[in-house]
Amino acid sequence: MTTPTPTPALRLIGLSKAFGDKRAVDNVDLEVPGGSFFGLVGPNGAGKTTSLSMAVGLLRPDSGRAEIFGVDVWADPVRAKELIGVLPDGLGMPERLTGREVLSYLGLLRGMEPEAVAKRSQELLEVLELDRADSTLVLEYSTGMRKKIGLATALLHAPKLLVLDEPLEAVDPVSAATIKVILQRFVAAGGSVVFSSHVMAVVEQLCDHVAVVTGGRVVASGPLDEVRGGSSLENRFVDLVGGQPVSAGELSWLAS
Numbered sequence: 579m580t581t582p583t584p585t586p587a588l589r590l591i592g593l594s595k596a597f598g599d600k601r602a603v604d605n606v607d608l609e610v611p612g613g614s615f616f617g618l619v620g621p622n623g624a625g626k627t628t629s630l631s632m633a634v635g636l637l638r639p640d641s642g643r644a645e646i647f648g649v650d651v652w653a654d655p656v657r658a659k660e661l662i663g664v665l666p667d668g669l670g671m672p673e674r675l676t677g678r679e680v681l682s683y684l685g686l687l688r689g690m691e692p693e694a695v696a697k698r699s700q701e702l703l704e705v706l707e708l709d710r711a712d713s714t715l716v717l718e719y720s721t722g723m724r725k726k727i728g729l730a731t732a733l734l735h736a737p738k739l740l741v742l743d744e745p746l747e748a749v750d751p752v753s754a755a756t757i758k759v760i761l762q763r764f765v766a767a768g769g770s771v772v773f774s775s776h777v778m779a780v781v782e783q784l785c786d787h788v789a790v791v792t793g794g795r796v797v798a799s800g801p802l803d804e805v806r807g808g809s810s811l812e813n814r815f816v817d818l819v820g821g822q823p824v825s826a827g828e829l830s831w832l833a834s
């Protein structure tokens with residue numbers, strides 16, 4: 579008897595998207611195994627945001643489809659949205675609300691009971707160390723605080739998969755450390771995470787699976803060790819994107 583293959587947390591099948599003449603994402607196939615910590619890594623303009631936006635139903639593909647735990651994102655958006663927590667790139671939050679108010683509003687909007695919203699918000703504000711969430715407007719938040727409250731909104735309804743666009747980009751080191759711990763705990767508890775980054779060191783530090791994206795295409799994907807192979811991920815990355823040989827010093831900005 580054959581063992582059934584587990585349903586991937588996220589599956590992209592032949593996804594493509596063009597903006598005018600520009601092919602931002604070109605026939606991308608990707609499988610994110612359930613329970614994995616998956617990094618989508620590539621340089622600016624590689625197509626990471628466009629791919630993730632299509633994966634979560636924020637942007638309609640020209641062709642192809644996306645499945646969250648086997649649920650077609652465009653055929654059954656309600657079910658798909660229950661399964662995912664999303665941190666978009668822009669973080670366009672209502673800026674005249676406090677962090678707690680943002681969470682309260684979103685929780686009620688998603689149909690949660692008021693008591694559950696209050697309890698869950700309190701837990702998230704504590705673990706994310708957002709202790710001024712009652713007194714500070716989002717308008718006044720630092721990038722780190724915005725990413726943390728964004729992560730709290732993504733986690734509010736206890737999703738099975740987190741899809742995060744650059745969650746650590748331009749974040750202060752203390753907030754970044756907090757975010758990393760929360761994501762690691764989420765995966766340890768059986769959740770799955772997909773996040774984008776152009777920082778190789780972050781992906782190597784956190785992820786068990788990785789996809790390298792450049793020019794709108796996935797040029798390598800799989801378990802981190804397999805993709806990395808014998809040489810460092812930085813060198814393989816440079817090979818894949820067609821760059822010149824570089825030293826670790828030249829690449830130090832990647833680790834910032």
Ligand SMILES: Nc1ncnc2c1ncn2[C@@H]1O[C@H](COP(=O)(O)OP(=O)(O)OP(=O)(O)O)[C@@H](O)[C@H]1O
Pocket residue numbers: 597600601602620621622623624625626627628629776
């Ligand atoms: N709304 C849009 N209109 C026109 N072009 C777009 C739009 N969104 C993205 N693009 C283009 O599509 C390509 C892929 O962009 P995308 O934002 O997906 O890349 P990215 O890998 O997320 O880059 P970054 O790390 O800079 O965010 C880029 O050339 C970008 O300029």
